[in-house]
Amino acid sequence: MSETTRQLRFEIFRYNPEDADSEPHTDVFELEETPFMTLYIALNQIREKFDPGLQFDFACRSAICGSCAMMVNGRPALACRTLTSDLPDKICLYPLPVFKLIGDLSVDTGTWFRAMVERTEAWIHERLPFDPDATEERMSDDIAAAIYENDRCIECGCCVAACGAANIDSAFLAGAGLNRIARFQMDPRDQRTDADWFEVLASEQGVFACIGMMACEDVCPKELPLLDVYGYLRRKSLATALSSREK
C-alpha cells in the first residue's frame, strides 16, 4: 500500500422496516481508498464486494436528480458529490431524517415533496381563461434570472433533513417548500395575491416557524440563497399583515 492510500472504515445504518425480523443496527465495511473516490463509488463497491442487499438510491451520479442524499458523518450531503478525500478515515452513513425510511440509506422523499407541492399549489395560477391566440407576454431578464435561481432546487431533501423545525414537525415547509413559494410569488404570470400567499406563509408550518438555525443554506448542495428566500418571504408577509391592519 502506498503512503497516501487510506483504509476507509464505513459504518452504515441497516434496517428494513418491511421485515419483522430486522433490527436497526450498523454494519462495518472496510475499503481501500482510490483516487477521486466518491461515496457513490464506495457504496457500489461495498454492495458488489460485501453485501448485494445494501439499499441506497442514485440515478444521475452528477448532483442533478437529488436521489442520493444521506447523512454523512452527521451532515446531509449528496453521495455522488462527496469525495472520500474530504472525509476522515471513519465514515458514518445514515438515512436522512424527517422522510419515511424505505430501507438502509434509502428514504422516500417523493411523498414529502408531493405533499409540499399540493399544499403550496406549486404551479402557475392564471385567472384569465386560456386564449390560444394571445401573444406571448414578455418577462424582464432580472425576474427570469431570479426565478431560474430558485428553480435550481433538485429536491434532494438535504435542507429538510438539516432543519431543526422540520425534525420537530415534518409538515414544516422548510427551505425547499419556502423556496418554491418564493419562486411562484415573484413570477408575474402567477395571479395569486400576497393575501393568498399569507394563508400558507403565516400558518404554523410557514415561514415564521423557522427556528433560525439556517442549516438549510449551509447544506444545500446547489448553494441556493435560502437566507435571502426567508428574508424575502418574511418581508412580504409582514407587509401583508400590516396593510390588512390599516384597512
Ligand code: FES
Ligand atoms: S445520484 Fe443524482 S444527485 Fe446524486
